[in-house]
Amino acid sequence: MANLKQLAQSLGLSITTVSRALDGYSDVSAATRKRVQEAADRAGYRPNASARRLRKQRAELVAVTLPSEPGHIGPLHFLDMLSGCAEHLAGAGLNLVIAPVPHGESELDMCRRFVDGHRVDAMLLVRTKRHDERVEFLQSRGFPFVTNGRTESAIQHPYIDGNGFSGFHAATMRFHRAGHRRIGHVGGPQDYFFAHVRRQGWEAAMTECGLATDLYVERMPTEQGGYEAALSLLGQPDRPTAMVCATDEMAIGVLRALREVDGGQSISVVGHDDLPIGAFTSPALSTMRMTGGNLGRSFASLLLRTIAGEPAEALQELHAIEFVDRDSHRLPPIAA
Amino acid sequence: MANLKQLAQSLGLSITTVSRALDGYSDVSAATRKRVQEAADRAGYRPNASARRLRKQRAELVAVTLPSEPGHIGPLHFLDMLSGCAEHLAGAGLNLVIAPVPHGESELDMCRRFVDGHRVDAMLLVRTKRHDERVEFLQSRGFPFVTNGRTESAIQHPYIDGNGFSGFHAATMRFHRAGHRRIGHVGGPQDYFFAHVRRQGWEAAMTECGLATDLYVERMPTEQGGYEAALSLLGQPDRPTAMVCATDEMAIGVLRALREVDGGQSISVVGHDDLPIGAFTSPALSTMRMTGGNLGRSFASLLLRTIAGEPAEALQELHAIEFVDRDSHRLPPIAA
DNA sequence: AGAGTTGTCCAAAACGTTTTGGAAGTCAAC
DNA sequence: GTTGACTTCCAAAACGTTTTGGACAACTCT
Numbered sequence: 179m180a181n182l183k184q185l186a187q188s189l190g191l192s193i194t195t196v197s198r199a200l201d202g203y204s205d206v207s208a209a210t211r212k213r214v215q216e217a218a219d220r221a222g223y224r225p226n227a228s229a230r231r232l233r234k235q236r237a238e239l240v241a242v243t244l245p246s247e248p249g250h251i252g253p254l255h256f257l258d259m260l261s262g263c264a265e266h267l268a269g270a271g272l273n274l275v276i277a278p279v280p281h282g283e284s285e286l287d288m289c290r291r292f293v294d295g296h297r298v299d300a301m302l303l304v305r306t307k308r309h310d311e312r313v314e315f316l317q318s319r320g321f322p323f324v325t326n327g328r329t330e331s332a333i334q335h336p337y338i339d340g341n342g343f344s345g346f347h348a349a350t351m352r353f354h355r356a357g358h359r360r361i362g363h364v365g366g367p368q369d370y371f372f373a374h375v376r377r378q379g380w381e382a383a384m385t386e387c388g389l390a391t392d393l394y395v396e397r398m399p400t401e402q403g404g405y406e407a408a409l410s411l412l413g414q415p416d417r418p419t420a421m422v423c424a425t426d427e428m429a430i431g432v433l434r435a436l437r438e439v440d441g442g443q444s445i446s447v448v449g450h451d452d453l454p455i456g457a458f459t460s461p462a463l464s465t466m467r468m469t470g471g472n473l474g475r476s477f478a479s480l481l482l483r484t485i486a487g488e489p490a491e492a493l494q495e496l497h498a499i500e501f502v503d504r505d506s507h508r509l510p511p512i513a514a
Numbered sequence: 515m516a517n518l519k520q521l522a523q524s525l526g527l528s529i530t531t532v533s534r535a536l537d538g539y540s541d542v543s544a545a546t547r548k549r550v551q552e553a554a555d556r557a558g559y560r561p562n563a564s565a566r567r568l569r570k571q572r573a574e575l576v577a578v579t580l581p582s583e584p585g586h587i588g589p590l591h592f593l594d595m596l597s598g599c600a601e602h603l604a605g606a607g608l609n610l611v612i613a614p615v616p617h618g619e620s621e622l623d624m625c626r627r628f629v630d631g632h633r634v635d636a637m638l639l640v641r642t643k644r645h646d647e648r649v650e651f652l653q654s655r656g657f658p659f660v661t662n663g664r665t666e667s668a669i670q671h672p673y674i675d676g677n678g679f680s681g682f683h684a685a686t687m688r689f690h691r692a693g694h695r696r697i698g699h700v701g702g703p704q705d706y707f708f709a710h711v712r713r714q715g716w717e718a719a720m721t722e723c724g725l726a727t728d729l730y731v732e733r734m735p736t737e738q739g740g741y742e743a744a745l746s747l748l749g750q751p752d753r754p755t756a757m758v759c760a761t762d763e764m765a766i767g768v769l770r771a772l773r774e775v776d777g778g779q780s781i782s783v784v785g786h787d788d789l790p791i792g793a794f795t796s797p798a799l800s801t802m803r804m805t806g807g808n809l810g811r812s813f814a815s816l817l818l819r820t821i822a823g824e825p826a827e828a829l830q831e832l833h834a835i836e837f838v839d840r841d842s843h844r845l846p847p848i849a850a
Numbered sequence: 851a852g853a854g855t856t857g858t859c860c861a862a863a864a865c866g867t868t869t870t871g872g873a874a875g876t877c878a879a880c
Numbered sequence: 881g882t883t884g885a886c887t888t889c890c891a892a893a894a895c896g897t898t899t900t901g902g903a904c905a906a907c908t909c910t
Contacts, residue, residue, distance in 0.1 A: 528859070
C-alpha cells in the first residue's frame with residue numbers, strides 16, 4: 179500500500195533518507211534509522227519491485243527454459259531441482275520464472291524475447307545440443323547463462339553435467355566383466371550432447387575390449403523410442419545379451435519389448451537418470467545417476483556467480499556417475 | 515540494446531509517436547507506423563520490461579507457491595501442469611514464477627512479500643487447507659488468486675478442484691457392490707481440504723450402507739504415512755478387506771505393507787491422483803483422477819480472468835473424478 | 851471566410867525507486 | 881576565527897516506458 183514518498187512524508191524526512199535508512203547506509207543516524215525501520219514495519223512497507231528493477235537495471239529474475247519435446251527433460255527430479263534452485267536464488271533476491279516454449283515459437287525466439295526485453299538477468303538452459311543455437315545467441319549477446327549439459331561450443335560457458343562418457347564406459351565394462359560379449363547400445367539423437375557422449379563411452383569401452391560396435395540403434399529418448407530400438411536389436415542375427423540405454427525412459431521401453439518377446443528373462447538392461455519409476459519396473463531397473471548433492475543449489479550458485487561476472491572456466495561442474503544396483507543388469511550373458 | 519529514445523532519435527520522431535506506432539494506435543499514419551515497425555525490427559527492439567511494468571503498474575508476473583512439506587503436491591503431473599499454465603499465461607504477456615517456501619519463512623510471509631512488493635499480479639495456491647491463512651490474507655488485501663483445491667472460506671474465491679466427496683463415495687460403493695463390508699480409509703491430515711472431503715465421501719457411503727466408520731487411520735499424505743496406516747489397520751481385530759486411500763502415495767505405502775504381511779494377496783486397495791508410478795506397482799494400482807482437459811490452461815484462464823476482475827463465483831471449477839481401473843482393487847472380499 | 855472535424859504528431863508528466871553530489875551543522879585542531 | 885573532517889540529511893536526476901492533453905495543419909461544411 180505505502181510507498182516511499184508517503185512513508186517519508188509521514189516521518190517528516192526526505193525520500194532519500196528513508197530509502198538509505200532502510201538499505202542500512204551509514205550516513206543516517208542510528209536514531210533515525212530505527213525510527214524509519216519501525217514506521218516501515220508498521221506500514222508493512224516493501225519497495226515496489228518494478229521501480230527498483232528499473233532503477234537498478236536488473237530484472238531480479240532468472241528464466242529456465244522447459245523444452246516441449248518429449249523425453250529426457252533433464253536430471254532426476256526436475257521439479258525438485260527447480261524448487262531448490264528457486265529457493266536459493268530467492269535468498270539473493272532473484273525469482274525463477276519457468277519458460278516453456280510457446281506454440282509456434284522456437285527456443286531461440288524465446289531467448290531473444292527474454293534477453294532483448296531485459297526480462298531476466300540470466301537463463302538456465304536444459305537439454306543442450308552439441309551445437310546449440312541458444313548458447314551461441316547468448317554468447318553473442320554476452321548474456322549470463324548456465325546450461326545443464328555441456329556443448330561443443332568453442333567458447334567456454336558455465337555448466338553442470340554428469341560425466342556420461344565414463345558412466346557409460348564403466349557400465350559397458352561391467353557387462354564385459356560379467357561375461358557379456360554382445361553388448362548393445364540404445365542411443366538418443368546424436369545432436370544432443372548427452373546422447374552423443376554416452377554413446378562414445380559405450381563405443382570406447384567396446385573398442386578397448388576388442389568388440390564390434392554395430393549393436394547400436396538410435397531413437398527418440400522416450401519409452402516408445404526404447405521400445406522400437408529393442409525390437410530392432412532383437413531382430414538382428416546376433417542378438418545382444420545386454421543393452422546399455424541412454425536414458426531410463428528408453429530402458430523402460432526396452433524392458434517392455436523384452437517382456438513381450440520372452441518374458442524379459444534373457445537380456446540384461448541398464449539405464450541412466452534414476453527415475454523414481456525405475457524402482458518399480460519388473461525387473462527393477464538398474465541405472466546410473468549423477469553424484470553431487472543439491473543440484474538446484476548448485477545451479478543457483480552458478481547462476482549468481484555468472485551474473486556477478488565470474489569467468490566461465492571457474493563455473494563448470496562435471497560430476498561423476500554412480501551405478502544404481504538393482505535387478506535388470508543381472509541376467510547371465512547367454513542369449514535365450 | 516536499443517531503447518525508445520534512441521529509436522526515436524534515429525527516425526527523427528518523438529518517443530511518443532514511436533511508442534504509439536508500435537502499440538498500433540490509430541493516431542499515427544500508416545506510413546509512419548510501417549517505417550517505425552521496420553526500424554524496430556531491424557534493431558531488434560523490445561520494450562524494457564521493468565519500465566513498462568513500472569509505468570503500467572502491473573508486474574506481468576504470476577507466482578505459484580510450491581509447498582516444501584512432503585507429499586501430495588497437487589494434481590497428476592505437476593510440472594506438466596505448471597508448464598501448460600506458464601505457456602498460456604505467456605500468451606497474455608505474463609510469466610509464471612515458481613515460489614518455493616524459503617527455509618525459515620512461512621507461506622504466509624511469502625505471500626506478503628509478493629503482494630506488498632507488487633512483485634506479481636496474482637498468485638496460484640496449491641494444497642489448500644480448510645482454513646487457509648494465505649487465502650484469508652489475499653482476500654483481506656483484495657489480491658487476485660486462484661487455488662488448487664477448495665477451502666471453507668466464508669468469502670468465495672476462484673478455484674479448480676476435483677469432487678473428492680463423490681469420488682470417494684463412489685469408490686467405497688464400488689467395493690460395497692463387490693461384496694466388501696469392512697472397508698477402511700487411509701486418510702490424510704484433516705486440516706487439508708482435500709483430505710477432509712475425501713474422508714467425508716467414504717464416511718457418507720459407509721453410513722448409507724449401514725456400516726461402521728471405525729476402520730479409519732490418519733497419517734501424513736506420504737508413502738511412509740500410508741505404510742504406517744496400513745500396519746495400524748492390519749493390527750485391528752477385524753481387518754478391513756479393502757482400503758480406500760486419500761492419495762496414491764499413501765496407497766503405494768499401503769501396498770508395501772500388504773506385501774510384507776501376506777504377499778499382498780488379500781486386501782484390495784484404491785488410491786487417488788493417478789501418479790504415473792501407479793501403473794508400475796505390483797499389483798498395478800487402481801486409482802482415481804480428476805477429469806477435465808488441460809489443467810494448466812484452465813488455471814491460466816482463471817488467473818487471467820480474476821486479474822481482469824471477474825467475480826469469484828464465475829471462476830470456480832469442480833471436476834468429476836473418474837476411476838482408473840487397474841488391478842489392486844480386484845481381490846475378493848474375504849480377509850486372509 | 852469562419853467554424854468545425856479529422857489526421858498526425860509531440861512535450862511533459864507520471865510510475866517509485868536508487869544514487870549522485872552536495873548542503874548544513876557540529877566539532878576539533880590550528 | 882578559520883580550516884578541515886565528520887555526521888546527517890536532502891534536492892534532483894536517472895532508469896525507459898505509457899499516457900495525458902494538447903498543437904498544428906489540412907480538410908469539409910456552412
